[in-house]
Amino acid sequence: MTKAELRIAYKQKRSQLAAAQVSSFNAGILQELFQFNWEDTGFLHTFLPATKLNEPDMWSFITDIRIHYPTLHIVVSRSEPKDYSMQHFLLEEHIVLIENAWGIVEPIAGEPIAETALDVVLVPLLIADKDGNRVGYGKGFYDRFLAKCRPDCKKIGISFFDPVEKIDDVDSLDVPLDILVTPRSTIRFI
Template identity: 75%
Template sequence: MTKAELRITYKKKRSQLTETEINSLNAGLLQQLSKFDWKDVHYLHTFLPIAKQNEPDMWSFITNIKIYSPAVHIVVSRSEPKDHSMKHFLLEDRIELAENAWGIIEPMEGETIAETALDVVLVPLLVADKAGNRIGYGKGFYDRFLAKCRPDCRKIGISLFDPVEKIEDVGPLDVPMDIIVTPRLIYTIS
């Protein structure tokens, strides 16, 4: 299937999940993410979920990291719609967060962190294929962002759904994931 077909299919699938199903899937994601060893990670970038889109709930993961891996610095982004870029901020207790026009909770200001400082980026996705290619919302924010990260930065896609076999129209600017985490399994891309 193409990106456009998969985007329509998986947005619909995600929108049809019940609250009970979402809670169960989020619990599975948290369990899978708890299997990672975060001790060598200094800066971990995560997304803040769009609740109305039934995106994976990363708040529980953030809480776990703060409790069990307090040396890890959590980084979150603010979208810059004018140029489809992202600006990254250290997630501190005192940081002011606000909802943007797309329903994304974002930092207003704070200590900025360069893409090259990031050790791991957790990437939201609707679905991915078995080669690590991802389907997001189609604006290219994450591909532009990930292209600026160090080559050794681990890119971990977070999805409520298992990967599909293949995305037909992967482009040269698409940045594949190194790992896909789903509520059932962790897929390491070779």
């Protein structure tokens, strides 16, 4: 299937999940994420979920990782719709967050963090394939962002769904994942 076909199918599939399924899936993802050793991670970028789109809830992960790894720095982004870019800020207690036009909570401003400082990026997606290619919402924000990260920065996709066999129309601008975390498993592509 193409990215467009998969985007339609998995947006619908995710929107039809019952609240109990979403809660169970979020618990599974949290459990999988805590199988990782975060000791050597200085800066971890995470997305903040668009709850109206049934995205995985990263707030529990943020809360728990701060308790278990207090020296780790959490970074979040603000999207720039004019040029499909993203700015990244340290997620601090006093940071002001607002909901953007897409229903994503993001910072107004804060302490800026360069892409090259990031050790790990948790990547939102609708579905991935067995080669680590991902389908997002189709604007290319994350592909532009990930292309600016260091080569050793781990790109970890977060999905409620197991990967499909193949995305038919992957192109040279698509940045593949290193790892995919689902509620049931962690799949490594590297």
